[in-house]
Amino acid sequence: MMVGMPSWSRRWSGESLIRLLALLLALGLLVVGLLFPLAAMLVKSVQDRAGDFVGLANFARYVQTPALAGSIVNSLTIALTSTAVVVGLAFLCAYGLTRTCMPGKRLFRMLAILPILAPSLLPAISLVYLFGNQGWFREVLMGESIYGPIGIVMGLSFWIFPHALMILVTALSNSDARLYEAAEALGTPKWRSFFTITLPGARYGLISCGFVAFTLAITDFGVPKIIGGQFSVLATDVYRQVVGQQNFQMGAVVSVILLLPALLSFVVDRWIQRRQVAQLSARAVPWQPSPSPMRDWTFATICYGVGAIILLVIGTAIYASLVQFWPYNLSLTFKHYAFEALAGGGWTSWGNSLKLAFSVATIGTLAIFFNAWLIEKSEGYRPLRQGLHFLAMLPMAVPGMVLGLAYIFFFNQAGNPLNWIYGTLIILVLNTLVHFYTVCHLTSVTALKQLDPEFEAVGASLKVPFWTTFYRVTLPVSLPAVLDISVYLFVNAMTTVSAVVFLYTSDTRLASVAVMHLNEAGYFASAAAMAVLIFFTSLGVKLAHAAISHLLLTRAQRWRQAG
Amino acid sequence: MTTLTAPVSPTAHAAVADAGIHLEIAGLSKRFGHFTALQDIDLTIREGEFVCFLGPSGCGKTTLLRAIAGLAPQSTGRIVQCGRNISRLPPQARDFGIVFQSYALFPNLTVFDNVAYGLRNRRDDRHRMRERVAELLTLVDLVGSEGKYPAALSGGQQQRVALARALATEPGLLLLDEPLSALDARVRVHLRSQIKALQARLGVTTIMVTHDQEEALAMADRIVVMNHGVIEQVGTPAEIYRHPASAFVAEFIGSMNFLECCPEGEQSLRLGQRRLDCTTHECADLEQARLAIRPEAVELCGRDEGLSARVEHIEFLGAFLRVSLTLEECQQALTADIAVRDGDALGLTPGMTLGVRLPAEAMRLFPSQEARP
Structure with missing residues (x-):
């Protein structure tokens, strides 16, 4: 027995050391990829051009410049209006999906997810074709221009709708039939049980949905960039200050201001999540709607109305990318897909986007899932694990524009040893990974929490090193969640503009950035074509994901149905 | 000095006296913040013994088991296993097999792979590994289920797979954390005698945590009755039943x-x-x-x-x-x-x-x- 001891303790210290190293590495990733850049940005906002400390002078100048300060009001107006529109529509549709027997729910769900697969530039481009100076439905606006708040609200509503719908469907699915039966037994009218049971049950979902929609709306760059015209908002101000006027200090100031509403909604959302935990008891009986033709068809009409709009917007972009010259020559052609001679980098940028999306999807999925595992399933180093969890939650509160600009400030410093990644694909991968970290982290944590808490203990008692249990058990059992994460990362890497718009170079130009450049240069049809290309790439990956998941769950992971 | 008539040194004598002792716990305490889960536990477990930790929920019995396993290290105190001080060793470095209340079978591995999980790591050659798994499955009466997945087994069968997996590496100490409480009454009574017979045959020192006094009385060589983080009484089932040391024990048993x-x-x-x-x-x-x-x-x-x-x-x-x-x-x-x-x-x-x-x-x-x- 005594003989075995040295080797055992050596093995232990080895395993423990690896765990510690992995934790430090994970922390390092988020410190370098998130904390340091943000700090660099905060520092920049209180410096002048020469790099001397000037206190809040930049902020004072910002407030005194009407052209800039006005954007705050603009942004708030836009964001609040879009939030109201989206939450209202999404609630109706979610109610239709969860609480009625409307026909074709599956089809509507598929339609509703489509806007996520396109960059937010796409709806803006389509709206220009539909309501612009040569648009088909110009008269509907009664003389108002689509370039401005109306266009921005419409574009944002389209793009945010799927996010809002997903949250509200989840919120409304959690229903307890026993409450409704009790209400019915007491002779409660339907409208009253809606206000006393349905709404209170979904209130956390509604609040959370409101904040998510608000954050997405106020931080989005793509829609106002294309369709904003002279109407400036915070996100476009950051871009204009930095790219247009090379005024990095003012860019940092606007970024700090843009960070505030996002931080606020982040805090509120966390607070709500904490309160929501034990809302539904395990003994709740799910409520099943019974047919009611009047109600069912009303909601079917609403949902298919929304679905039709989604199809119309996407269809317009596709159609516009295929016609010779809108609206004068409507014969079909593929010539707008020949990007080579135009601005934006052409097909190479699409290739770059693919490279980025695949890298982020593979590296990001493994790193984020493993980090979540370190936090959830290991003993010891408590402060480190809590710190890592906090850092993993933070990216949700940082708008893409802010993160992108922060990367310039941090990685472009002359003294930074990581300066060499500036201008490469690596910085784009790191940036995108960090930008979309939080949702993936939460998905991982949820999946891991569903596993038996004793797997690791069993592995340890059988003297199996922790990484073996990780790849032989934890990873295969969590595979559906892992696949979800990878697709989420892929699609977002494909469609994002805001964070990467500051970080690409001529070698690493991305498809989403190309859409913007083509549009700026006046190649509207080719901009539409590139946006459509991104959309179909995302759609293809999404479909492949569905097929692979189905195959895995029915064939390779037969054990799931063994019962 | 090595003459036959020389007196045996005191340490040598102590070693002889220790020969029959598998586990020795001294002055063990565990605190979570201000809450004391275990207070000053002293306990000695002999080689080959079947010991039950019995007590109401929250009495600290599972905490004590997890401290012995190294899964929840004690705040203070010493644990010595076969003369080896394991107080500060991580679970990987301790010599035990464990069965949890939830069994924690790996759902994506077959019965064979579950049982062989700890063997594979030891780089045993495949032939010997297969023999060992077959032997274990015979032991727990599950021959023919090698290729099945845990979800296809009944609760009692899953429990036996977990037992086979824990025994596969021939641990010196078997820990059972409420292994029967998730089963229905009839299976429980049947498995009770099966586990006891298996333990007697293998002679492996076993500690079982339970809140079911009937289970403890039926299976244990000795019972450790616990309440509020302290040991109320240690004794054979008959001793505990006939001569309870405190009103708590008297009330809790029978x-x-x-x-x-x-x-x-x-x-x-x-x-x-x-x-x-x-x-x-x-x-x-x-x-x-x-x-x-x-x-x-x-x-x-x-x-x-x-x-x-x-x-x-x-x-x-x-x-x-x-x-x-x-x-x-x-x-x-x-x-x-x-x-x-x-x-x-x-x-x-x-x-x-x-x-x-x-x-x-x-x-x-x-x-x-x-x-x-």
């Missing part, structure tokens, strides 16, 4: 009558106005005490003998009758379990009055609850 009484000297007591003889007790200095007696020890007789009592209620429980009585003089409730035949002989009916005898050797005295620290 059923027990408690009567308020007044001690008078060391060998007698006063119940109401009656003076009764009893075995030597330690409550002589107290004014009030609790008299404990098992229902099956209470004897019923004619109304002119013993203490007079009124029959309140009779429950028919198959093999015996449970009679609820009120002692007329002191107005205290008492339960007696008597054979059906004896009940018939007495002509028991609710409302009748009869006599009760409390045998001196069956009575035990504990300090009153108020007097307890």
Whole structure:
């Protein structure tokens, strides 16, 4: 027995050391990829051009410049209006999906997810074709221009709708039939049980949905960039200050201001999540709607109305990318897909986007899932694990524009040893990974929490090193969640503009950035074509994901149905 | 110095005395913030013994098991396994196999792969590994289930796979954390004897945590009764049942009558106005005490003998009758379990009055609850 001891303790210290190293590495990733850049940005906002400390002078100048300060009001107006529109529509549709027997729910769900697969530039481009100076439905606006708040609200509503719908469907699915039966037994009218049971049950979902929609709306760059015209908002101000006027200090100031509403909604959302935990008891009986033709068809009409709009917007972009010259020559052609001679980098940028999306999807999925595992399933180093969890939650509160600009400030410093990644694909991968970290982290944590808490203990008692249990058990059992994460990362890497718009170079130009450049240069049809290309790439990956998941769950992971 | 007549050195002597001891726990405490989960636990477990940690939920029994496994290290104290101080070692470096209440079978691996999980790591050659798994599956009576996934097995079968997996690496110590509580009653009773027989055959030192006293009585060589993070009593099932060391143990194991009484000297007591003889007790200095007696020890007789009592209620429980009585003089409730035949002989009916005898050797005295620290 005594003989075995040295080797055992050596093995232990080895395993423990690896765990510690992995934790430090994970922390390092988020410190370098998130904390340091943000700090660099905060520092920049209180410096002048020469790099001397000037206190809040930049902020004072910002407030005194009407052209800039006005954007705050603009942004708030836009964001609040879009939030109201989206939450209202999404609630109706979610109610239709969860609480009625409307026909074709599956089809509507598929339609509703489509806007996520396109960059937010796409709806803006389509709206220009539909309501612009040569648009088909110009008269509907009664003389108002689509370039401005109306266009921005419409574009944002389209793009945010799927996010809002997903949250509200989840919120409304959690229903307890026993409450409704009790209400019915007491002779409660339907409208009253809606206000006393349905709404209170979904209130956390509604609040959370409101904040998510608000954050997405106020931080989005793509829609106002294309369709904003002279109407400036915070996100476009950051871009204009930095790219247009090379005024990095003012860019940092606007970024700090843009960070505030996002931080606020982040805090509120966390607070709500904490309160929501034990809302539904395990003994709740799910409520099943019974047919009611009047109600069912009303909601079917609403949902298919929304679905039709989604199809119309996407269809317009596709159609516009295929016609010779809108609206004068409507014969079909593929010539707008020949990007080579135009601005934006052409097909190479699409290739770059693919490279980025695949890298982020593979590296990001493994790193984020493993980090979540370190936090959830290991003993010891408590402060480190809590710190890592906090850092993993933070990216949700940082708008893409802010993160992108922060990367310039941090990685472009002359003294930074990581300066060499500036201008490469690596910085784009790191940036995108960090930008979309939080949702993936939460998905991982949820999946891991569903596993038996004793797997690791069993592995340890059988003297199996922790990484073996990780790849032989934890990873295969969590595979559906892992696949979800990878697709989420892929699609977002494909469609994002805001964070990467500051970080690409001529070698690493991305498809989403190309859409913007083509549009700026006046190649509207080719901009539409590139946006459509991104959309179909995302759609293809999404479909492949569905097929692979189905195959895995029915064939390779037969054990799931063994019962 | 190595002459045969030289006296054996004290350390050598101690080593001989230790030979039969598998696990030694000394001064072990575990705190979570201000809450003390375990306080100053001392316990010795012999080689090959089957020990049960028994107690109500929250008494610290699972915490103690997890401390022995190294899954939740103790705050202070020493754990020595086979002469090796393992107090600060991580679970990987300790010698034990464990079965959890949830079994924690790996759902994506077959029964074979689950059982072979710890063997594969030892780089045993495949042939030997296959032999070992077959041997283990024979042991737990699951031959033919090698290719099945856990979800296709019943609860009892899953439990046995977990047992085979824990035994695969031939651990010196087997830890069972409420292994039977997730099963339904009939499977539980069947598995109880199976596990006990298996343990006896393999001779592996075993610690089982349970809150089910019947399970503990049926399976254990020795029972460790725990409450509020301390050990109340350690003893064989018979010792614990017959001579509970505290009112808690008396109440927790089996059923027990408690009567308020007044001690008078060391060998007698006063119940109401009656003076009764009893075995030597330690409550002589107290004014009030609790008299404990098992229902099956209470004897019923004619109304002119013993203490007079009124029959309140009779429950028919198959093999015996449970009679609820009120002692007329002191107005205290008492339960007696008597054979059906004896009940018939007495002509028991609710409302009748009869006599009760409390045998001196069956009575035990504990300090009153108020007097307890």
